[in-house]
Amino acid sequence: MKLITRNTDYAMRALCYIARQRERSVPVPEMVAALKIPRPFLRKIVQTLGREGVLRSSKGQGGGFLLALKPEDVRLADLVRIFQGTIQLNECIFKKKICPNRGTCALKREIDGIERDALARLHKVTIASLIRNGKHHD
Amino acid sequence: MKLITRNTDYAMRALCYIARQRERSVPVPEMVAALKIPRPFLRKIVQTLGREGVLRSSKGQGGGFLLALKPEDVRLADLVRIFQGTIQLNECIFKKKICPNRGTCALKREIDGIERDALARLHKVTIASLIRNGKHHD
DNA sequence: ACAAATGATACCAATAAGGTATCATTATGG
DNA sequence: CCATAATGATACCTTATTGGTATCATTTGT
Ligand code: FES
Ligand code: FES
Numbered sequence: 001m002k003l004i005t006r007n008t009d010y011a012m013r014a015l016c017y018i019a020r021q022r023e024r025s026v027p028v029p030e031m032v033a034a035l036k037i038p039r040p041f042l043r044k045i046v047q048t049l050g051r052e053g054v055l056r057s058s059k060g061q062g063g064g065f066l067l068a069l070k071p072e073d074v075r076l077a078d079l080v081r082i083f084q085g086t087i088q089l090n091e092c093i094f095k096k097k098i099c100p101n102r103g104t105c106a107l108k109r110e111i112d113g114i115e116r117d118a119l120a121r122l123h124k125v126t127i128a129s130l131i132r133n134g135k136h137h138d
Numbered sequence: 139m140k141l142i143t144r145n146t147d148y149a150m151r152a153l154c155y156i157a158r159q160r161e162r163s164v165p166v167p168e169m170v171a172a173l174k175i176p177r178p179f180l181r182k183i184v185q186t187l188g189r190e191g192v193l194r195s196s197k198g199q200g201g202g203f204l205l206a207l208k209p210e211d212v213r214l215a216d217l218v219r220i221f222q223g224t225i226q227l228n229e230c231i232f233k234k235k236i237c238p239n240r241g242t243c244a245l246k247r248e249i250d251g252i253e254r255d256a257l258a259r260l261h262k263v264t265i266a267s268l269i270r271n272g273k274h275h276d
Numbered sequence: 277a278c279a280a281a282t283g284a285t286a287c288c289a290a291t292a293a294g295g296t297a298t299c300a301t302t303a304t305g306g
Numbered sequence: 307c308c309a310t311a312a313t314g315a316t317a318c319c320t321t322a323t324t325g326g327t328a329t330c331a332t333t334t335g336t
Contacts, residue, residue, distance in 0.1 A: 001143075001222040003253055006325065012245055027281065040327050047283065060334025063281045076248070084139040106271040107150055107263075110214070114259045115141055121252045125245075133244040144294065165312060178296050185314065198303025201312045 003118075004076075007083035010037050011045050012076065012130070015054070019071045019127050027064035045083075052082050071128035077119055087115045141256075142214075145221035148175050149183050150214065150268070153192070157209045157265050165202035183221075190220050209266035215257055 013035050018026050028046065032039045046065050049055040056068045067074065080087070102108060151173050156164050166184065170177045184203050187193040194206040205212065240246060 001141075001218070001224075003139075003249060003256075005139075005323095009245070029281090038326065041325070043282080044326085050282085057282060058334085059280090059282045059332075061280045062335060063333085065282090080139070087139050087141060106268045107147070109271075110259075110263045110268075111141055114256055117259070118141075118252055118256055121248075121255070125248045130244045130248075133247075140293095143292095167312085176295065179294070181313080182295085188313085195313060196303080197301075197311090197313045199311045200304065201302085203313090 004080060005084055007045060008076075008079045010035075010042065011049060011079050011083060012127075013037070014042065014046060015049070015067070015074055015079075015127050016131050018055070018065060018067055019074075019131055021066075023066060025058055025062065025064035025066050030064075048082065052078075054078070054082075067127075071131065072126050074127040075123050076125040077122035080122055087119060142218060143222055145183060146214075146217045148173075148180065149187060149217050149221060150265075151175070152180065152184060153187070153205070153212055153217075153265050154269050156193070156203060156205055157212075157269055159204075161204060163196055163200065163202035163204050168202075186220065190216075192216070192220075205265075209269065210264050212265040213261050214263040215260035218260055 014031055014037070017031055017034055028039065028043055031037070031046075032042060035042070046055060046057075050057045050065070053068055054074060055065045057063070057065050152169055152175070155169055155172055166177065166181050169175070169184075170180060173180070184193060184195075188195045188203065191206055192212060193203045195201070195203050
């Protein structure tokens with residue numbers, strides 16, 4: 001199983017790169033060259049980040065992307081939510097009906113606890129902490 | 139994202155059911171009726187558990203499955219490994235070559251830590267703990 | 277006007293998840 | 307010793323998710 005997908009990973013790389021450029025507006029072609037991510041795929045990713053309010057974009061010559069938030073406010077947990085949806089148990093459906101045992105289910109309780117912990121830790125990882133604690137991806 | 143898949147969930151249900159039957163050999167049709175899991179799918183799952191040494195099987199009339207281990211030694215972490223493979227980061231491949239930055243990658247360090255924690259918790263959840271701590275699935 | 281950028285969106289391919297089906301083998305009871 | 311009830315092995319199918327591409331429209335600086 002995979003805890004984070006490629007979307008999320010690439011987004012993290014791109015955001016780290018953008019953060020290191022300070023207030024410069026960074027165009028996609030530059031990121032493609034620096035990060036070796038396929039251009040159309042990276043474009044889709046940063047567009048999504050724009051819609052989600054993580055990046056601000058400007059069009060036209062000299063345009064590009066820059067952080068909409070402070071690096072310490074961009075959290076891995078948010079990226080996971082954006083690209084992978086909220087973490088959830090198998091959600092225990094039986095023929096489209098929601099499970100009637102949710103209240104007493106011991107397994108659900110355990111899994112929920114593990115998920116909460118994981119999310120809390122993902123929440124602590126920020127762009128700022130990554131670019132501080134050694135290099136990420138070149 | 140999903141932390142455990144349906145395979146794993148169903149396996150857990152079946153194992154809990156079998157554990158509650160003590161030393162009785164439990165045939166698949168009985169589990170199908172009790173757990174409402176599609177027969178061929180459940181069959182595949184318990185066969186896998188047999189190969190993996192979690193269940194012992196006997197053929198012929200009166201045959202079926204029973205636990206090969208003590209309920210407190212059947213761990214959710216093992217089922218996750220069996221049905222979902224080992225947990226891993228995006229594993230950072232670039233054109234089939236293993237990533238050269240693994241040593242210094244801050245993101246990898248963080249994710250690895252989160253995975254280790256999650257695995258440790260999955261390791262603590264056993265069939266015994268589930269059937270003790272309230273009902274799971276009917 | 278033109279070039280360089282993003283916005284929106286539709287599409288496609290590969291992989292994984294979820295599920296079915298079939299035939300062979302083994303054991304038990306009558 | 308045969309019918310029956312079970313598992314073993316394995317191949318197959320369907321759907322969802324992931325990963326990735328392509329196209330056209332719009333905006334903006336020179
Ligand atoms: S593991 Fe390859 S750059 Fe992080
Ligand atoms: S949540 Fe439905 S039985 Fe566990």
